[in-house]
Amino acid sequence: MTVQSALTRWFGKTARPLPWRESGVTPWQILVSEIMLQQTPAIRVAPQWLSWIARWPDAKSLANASPADAIRQWDRLGYPNRALRLRQTAQRIVEEHGGQLPRDEAELRKLPGIGEYTAAAILAFAYEQRSVVLDTNVRRVITRVWHGRERQPATLGSEERTFAEGLVPSTAKAAARWSAAVMEFGAVICTAKKPQCSHCIIKNECAWRLAGFPASEIHTRKQQFHGTDRQVRGIIMQALKTATKSLAMSDLELVWQDSQQVHRALDSLVSDELVEVTKNGRYRLPQ
DNA sequence: GATGCGTGGGG
DNA sequence: TCCCCAAGCAT
Structure with missing residues (x-):
């Protein structure tokens, strides 16, 4: 039995009952x-x-x-x-x-x-057409099972696309089922942090396991969230979402200690059209 | 191609 | 506590 058919059968039996998987969903x-x-x-x-x-x-x-x-x-x-x-x-x-x-x-x-x-x-x-569905789960499963490495490359390249395309069954329905199955497998079994290898139905086919689970290099640290404009944007949006009327700049300067950063974050929110400036120079969600 | 973009849960 | 990560996209 191929890995494709094994995972597709597994998916048919154990798929999570997510609401968008129900029949009648458009x-x-x-x-x-x-x-x-x-x-x-x-x-x-x-x-x-x-x-x-x-x-x-x-x-x-x-x-x-x-x-x-x-x-x-x-x-x-x-x-x-x-x-x-x-x-x-x-x-x-x-x-x-x-x-x-x-x-x-x-x-x-x-x-x-x-x-x-x-x-x-x-x-x-949605349409059960054949396509190459490559999300973080699929990329991780392919990297482990077929290439024997723990982590996929930081950026998706044409080699990965070509290899993934070769794994997709030729008929439309089988292709759609395979994509759903391999994504689910990555989400619940072959996870990034704590893979459930003891429950894995394709462990005997897994190149990563056969290689002794070699660890990938630790990649560069991501942007710290605390104290960033991203955090301030979130706080501003939360204030505007819960407000019953428009807010003045003086109101918004109270949500974060650094008023310069409030100004910068607000500018970017206005630029993104997530926030609207009224004629009076007050702020609200776009009407 | 690297960076910015929320929020919350788990180890 | 801190860090990682989660069905990515736009620039």
């Missing part, structure tokens, strides 16, 4: 889940997806919502730019695609917030 709703899942764990997305879909079940309804409503409904999923782009995509779909999500990869990639991974995921999971 391609648009799959897209909403994919945007929410960008850099956010599925367990945190699930309840937010349910309430979002209950409020805005299709592109048209979201297109008619205000940015402020979308940002507030996004709640604390992080990266609120995603909420804005999702709403912009809804408007584009209504205006340019008759309210229907495109089935074409190039058309999907033109939409704000949809990149290489998300376009491939839509093709596979």
